[in-house]
Amino acid sequence: MYAILDIETTGGKYNEEGITEIAIYKFDGHDVVDQFISLVNPERPIQPFVANLTGINNQMLRNAPKFYEIAKRIVEITTDCVIVAHNSSFDYRILRTEFSRLGFEFERQSLCTVELSKKLIPDQQSYSLGKLVRGLGIPLSDRHRANGDALATVKLFKLLLTKDIEKKIITETVRTETKRQVDDKLLRLIEDAPTATGVYYMHREDGTIIYIGKSKNIKKRLNQHFTNDNRKSKRIQEEVVSVTYENTGSELLALLKESEEIKRNKPKYNRALRKTKFDQALYQFTDDNGYINFKVQKADHRKISITTFSNKQQAKTYMHRWTEEYNLCQKLMGLDNGESNCFNYTIKQCNGACIYNEPAEEYNIRAQKLIFNTSFQSQDMIIVDRGRDIDEQSVILVEEGKFKGIGYFNLNHQINNIEILRSIITPMTHNRDAQHIIQSYVRTHKRLKIIKLQKNV
Template structure:
């Protein structure tokens, strides 16, 4: 199965581009079986030359869905597919960048119709999509718009499949298919694995743990490990003799356990995962006019942060989102350096803090609400998530802003006594990695139940 796609972007600096339009056609090798087409609000301005090229301007995108609102659909339509695009390295990189801003690892096998065309249709004057398809008699409408280019790429890919007499494209696709044959030892391990959410531990013959991972579907993740062809995966496939696992029910608990267990056991194939990746943090200060200012900068252990982000792009995405959600000022959020009022004041989304029309007290109450909703500083709370069974829920205990541990309780019991909570949790280490995991997960999973606790005197 193939996901043939085209993406239009804002242009700009490398890895700072945003998607403005996307079109995806799910293709089974014979016909299109599903499709997704949408404009996307990139939450950043479009470069003028790009607007002239595509005809997509900032005004057109003002009410379009933001990337996080279409991300789930993109994941669904491309799952178990090989991504196909004309100059696939660009489209695939842009998708990975957008997903990384949301803290999600997006990985798919890919094929490039530029490279395939050069091999199967040699001696063409140009391999740009427009000139290539015109030279091949393939109709192309709406050039430099995602839907028009994606439709042309579908027709081009059909032609390439027909011309591929040695079936190299199909062979590559089958090799990328997780259902391909693997040896009996690995098949046995996969067969015994659960489809549940949890943490898994790969052991070599003497029992030593060589790799620790987490997944929402352990069986599926092991299938991926044992069918990957990269160097690390092949070495793991040779060494592993058994996989044990611990079902958590909650992905958040799995993330926390994975982080702590890797630090404790230091498996040989987890070297790159010793620390959770985040390098940006949100800080606050009061300016000379008494307004709370929020600023993102490089994470510094010596400074007290509100929350942390995986990278600059993710931080910018949330700063724009929060500015809109809490009606905050772009200038006081570090998003507008122009003189006078910020742009949001012009469109009545800012109430004038940038030009001192709104009082610090009124503005700061909303800014403080944002801070309280994204910081655990000095707070006592429990975070409730899925349990391992239908009649169970999981919990994470935080006391005085510090992560204390994880546990489970039956749905028939109300748990809000701090002493009982301390007795049922499994204690875990509070560190910057654990704090980042919890805060970033809470940001992206709004349905989580958070209960503030009152301690007994």
Template sequence: MYAILDIETTGGKYNEEGITEIAIYKFDGLNVVDQFISLINPERTIQPFVVNLTGINNQMLQNAPKFYEVAKRIIEITTECVIVAHNASFDYRILRTEFSRLGFEFERKSLCTVELSKKLIPNQQSYSLGKLVRNLGIPISDRHRANGDAQATVRLFKLLLSKDTEKKIIIETVRTETKKQVDDKLLKLIETAPTATGVYYMHREDGTIIYIGKSKNIKKRLNQHFTNDNRKSKRIQDEVVSVTYEITGSELLALLKESEEIKLNKPKYNRALRKTKYDQALYQFTDDNGYINLKVERADNRKTSITTFVNRQQAKSYMHRWAEEYNLCQKFMGLDTGKSNCFNYTIKQCLGACIGNESAEEYNLRVQKLILSNSMRNQDMIIIDRGRDIDEQSFILVEEGLFKGVGYFNLNYQINNIEILRSITTAMSHNRDAKHIIQSYVRTHKKLKIIPIHKL
């Protein structure tokens, strides 16, 4: 659990500042579950340059509560939370100073989004909150006011969590949280799980990830894990003490993140080398007469394939479908081994390439259209899918035929700059599994929006 906050102060000498405004959002890693926002009477004069910066003046704070009047609420909303702030050392120091004046020792773990941003989003021109979030396409309002800055920090932290593919933030958080050993721990883990699409991480007591999975309904999937009585499930049930989640909104992002993060984190109960999810691939060659032929064979990593299939039955089904859709010859697709014309020519679905009635040039145009629609080769594009919230969309970035990563953008912020798009992308590895996942998903989800990068 995180307490994401921002504080405005009077300015002045070190450790003599007073709080003028505070905003705290309690964030469970998925959603904001509580919030506290208030002006505060600092009982001291605000520096003129601070008034110009924030717009908060002494007159505005005359009837605001004093710090001791809100101290109990601050303790309540931050209990068992990690403090998160942009330049956390400042905000945490100010809070500790105010509580110290009341004779109370305020201690919490803290995370700084400036430090995290420098590690996870390198090479930015500036890491000040305003410039950073604008460069990342994160909307911000009421700059230099506690609530506006805190809301922007929440959005930034969500981006940082998604970019933290090694899950160091989450592991450290789980390690520092108080462990409550209860007899019905599995039931409680299920009760608190979301029903959304995403990736889930099972942790043992020291925070180590022991299993990673994905689901369109995480709560339902956990229920299956914790009610299964096979040997592996029982071992997981004995060891798991916490489950964390990353909501993706998009099933495609969940599939890609699950595949990537199992390889990165090598959880105990995920097979270290997962069996490849496909064994058939589509290849092309040009025959002596100049016609492009398509052929399904066992996947061979030494060859460049157009696309891949889970098994031969799936491949054959798609080949028949494509022959009909593109008016292609069954002979040139390995579906008809007869010596005369193919069956599709008989029913007027083939235009006669198999008996020389259609030129190779004309026929090959349709084959190339099929190849272009199903291959990532030399493609520069973004694939748009569902986001985590109603005002958000997710995207997959592909450049020069290589999968680069995933990200999210707000619907109110038009992404039309490839550099901004790259900066908010969580980099991921291009490999056989990722390529198969993307091609299979695009093949079966025809309503996906695919935009060539040159059209941004």
């Protein structure tokens, strides 16, 4: 199955482009079986020359969905598909960058119709999409628009499939890393590993832990470690003698255990993972007129933050989302630097806090709700997630805004007493990394059950 796509962008500096339009056709090798086409609000201005080329301007995109709003659909339509694009290195990079800004790792195999065309249809005057399909008699309408270019790529790819009689070139062009042969020792370690979610520990001959990792499928992750050709992987493959693991059931618990145990054990090959996983934080302040303002800036451990983000783009995405969710003012959220009212006030989506039309007391109620829902803010609560077995659930305890530890309880046992909770919890260290992991996970996993605790007086 193939996902044949084309993406139009804002232009600009490398890896700072935003998507303005995307078209994806799911193709089974014979027919198109699904499709997705949409303009996208890139949350940044379009370069003038790009607007002239595509005909897409900033005004057209004002009410278009933002990338995070269509990300789930893109994941669905491309799952178990090979990405096909004309100059796929560009389109695939743009998609991976956008998903990375949301904290999601987007990985697919890919094929490039430029490379395939050069091998299967040699001696063409040009391999740009427009000139190539014109020379092959393939109709192309709406050039430099995602839908027109994607449809033309579908027709071009169908032609390439018929020309690839031996099916060798397509197989060889799929962008997957070459897997080297795994020796018997590594095969045994992979075979003995579970497919469960959890934390795994690689040991050398004297039992010392040389690497700690987490995965939703430990067996699959070990297979990646033991077939990679990079320098670190080769060293691990040479030194590892045994692998132990702990099933956590919950990915969140696996993330927390991995972070804690890397800090405690300081494994030889986990140097990169010891670094802080975030560099941006959300802070609040009250202005001279009594309104709560929010500001994203570089994380500073000396200040109390509401929450943290992996990067600026992820922070900006959530700030836009929270502005809409809590009906907050773009100016007070730090998203509009204009001198007068914010844009949302113009379209009646802001109550006028930016020009003092809405009383600070009323506005601050919604701002405080964002703070309460997003931060720990001296709260006592438990976060309930899946357990290791079907009749078990995992629990994370937060007391007075600090992460206390993790544990498990049986589904038939009602957890509502903090003393019972403390007895089943394995204590863990509260630090900025743990807080970031919990807050980031809760933001992106809405299915989690969060229970506020009432302490006995």
